[in-house]
Amino acid sequence: MAERRDADVVVIGAGPAGLAAAVHAAETGVRVVVVDQSSNPGGQIWRHRDARALPPAARQWLDRFGACGAALLADTAVVSADSGRLLVAGPNGAIALHARAIVLATGARELFLPFPGWTLPNVFGVGGLQALVKSGLDVRGKRVVIAGSGPLLFPVAATVAAAGADLLAVCEHAARGRLLAFAASLWRSPSKLAAAAAYRSAFRRTPFRTGAWVERAEGRDRLESVAITDGRRRWIVPCDYLATAAGLIPNVEVGLALGCEVARGALVVDARQATSVGGVFAAGECTGVAGEDAAVIEGTVAGLAAAGRDPGAWSRRAAAGRAFARRLAAAFAPRREVTARADATTIVCRCEDVRCGDLQPDWGSRQAKLAARAGMGACQGRVCGAALQQMFGWDAPRVRPPLIPVPTGVLGDPEREPR
């Protein structure tokens, strides 16, 4: 039976945006509950085993969060969502959260586009490898190739190199001209350029190729080598780990379940971070991927607005962050060669082992589910649904509860009064 719990503001996600929202709301004196599926607050970017290893800004937010009076439900995921009521599942079973306002701070995930061999063990995401290293993976002496797109490549390459890996190549699929134009557009944010230069210096012994991507991965039971191409030439690189993804995309599933409007793959918000659904706010990378500073600003606006306060001048800075997110998404959009790498035998839906040749390009996500079971597995189409939108221009798969696999019974549970 689900326990009932009431709050003024429920925040989904304890990354930079969620923490800023929770802190700002709780500091006005309202009751705040934060839900996160990890054991510790911080989200992906501030993931840590030892807080002393975090940058000072992150430690400050975590300290402030610890002191602000907000409650954290860790190891807890959203199962279903409708207006004012969220069913979440955690270590102590299901909880029905009733809130006046909801702040979605669900972050972003990587866009994984299928290519031959991408299902081999030891082929990770770019952020995926970083998350594993932050969780304690020892990469000393491991031969690593990083291939993807966007601003995540450099910090991950720097992390992996600093951790003692034998980093063989870093590949950005965007062409050099596009990359230089984007860098030039950053003249008003010299700190971003300086950060990129510092990261590059941290992996200076590794070649950085632009306009290059992974064509295929080879191996028997695990990764043994990758083929990298620039569209004309091809290099075979024997390696232990491949970290590859085509950039980041907003996590909008909980927002979709609540009925929030989505445009260009991101939750639509106004100057107060309010979504199209009353009482539901959104902040951080689920409204567009713009980095942690922008996420903190959006979280600040959302937390104040959800608590009924005026976010004031923070709103303008949040809007600037969303404009940056749109420029970023355009500059690093997957190129056609990268969305078209799968051949007929390449698995597209990893949960159900559905191959590219099992699907017709003129289907949509619904027909692919019905006819081929693509998107019907444990990840609920979070991986293949996003890929098929890029590959075939399909619609986003419809979201239906449960949003994560849960034991039968959790969804239909009646509520129990609080103890």
Place this chain on the structure above:
Amino acid sequence: MSDTVAITIDGRAHAVAPGTSVAVALLASGASRFRTSLQGEPRGPVCGMGICFECRLTIDGRPHQRACLVACTPGMTIETGESAHG
């Protein structure tokens, strides 16, 4: 406080640093097959953050646990190779 955590992976004893995720403990042990796909392929972690469900395995008898989200605790038993649906 002990400086290592004793766990069991497929019946073999391992010691890991406190705070190590189950996914990292497995990779450090040399394992790369976390689960077996419907058509019999080996699969391991991809996203590292609970999205892709490729790293799921059985932890302390509970199936379908995402290895990347769970931290190792003393005495934990981990079984790989899960092929069941879900």
